[in-house]
Amino acid sequence: MSLLFSVVLLVGSFAFAAAPQVTGTSPVTGAALTQVQISGGGFGAIQGSSTVTFNGAAASVTSWSDGQITATVPAAALTGPVVVMVAGTASNSSIYFNVPATVVSSVVPANGSVGTQVTVTGSGFRAAKGGSTITFNNIVAAVSSWSDTQIVATVPANAVTGPVKVTVNGAASNQDIVFTMPNPIVTSLAPTSGPVNTQVLVNGSGFGATRAVAP
16 A cells, blocks of 8 residues: 555656756857856756757757756857757746847958959858858859858859848848949950851950850
């Protein structure tokens, strides 16, 4: 009889176990790879199979205790809730960590033709390119180098005057920094006259390094 009573109490204690609670983070904002202290309770004395996510992106953990976790903001993180999962039970999702938006602040040079190498300066690009992209008026550009604050890219074929945009983890930067492409200019023809099928040399500028072929 006493054995049955003990089993019932044990089951009951598991059924009503409190979910982990996140009460705050320090700091409350930061870029990828920032080390963050997560305060709360019910995390358990050791991590085991428990996890921490920043808006759904799994974070690596440096230290773990029942009331505090130290974790690193993952490269794929965007602004959103910090959630601790313990034994399949998720914490509250009301505490947000802010990951600053990707910002393009300047493009040097600010104008040029197809094939021009351009240095794009800003912030929030992340340390490595990964799946991120840079576009010139929505045309994807090839990248020579990439860091959190600077990208060196080549103006792609088919690009026209328009915004330079950096997209990181699916989130686009501002689009108010414009790269200007020169309008094509014809300066001379040789010869200047001839019958049908005459081959003519057209001189000028802004034609682009290669001829774009319509899809």
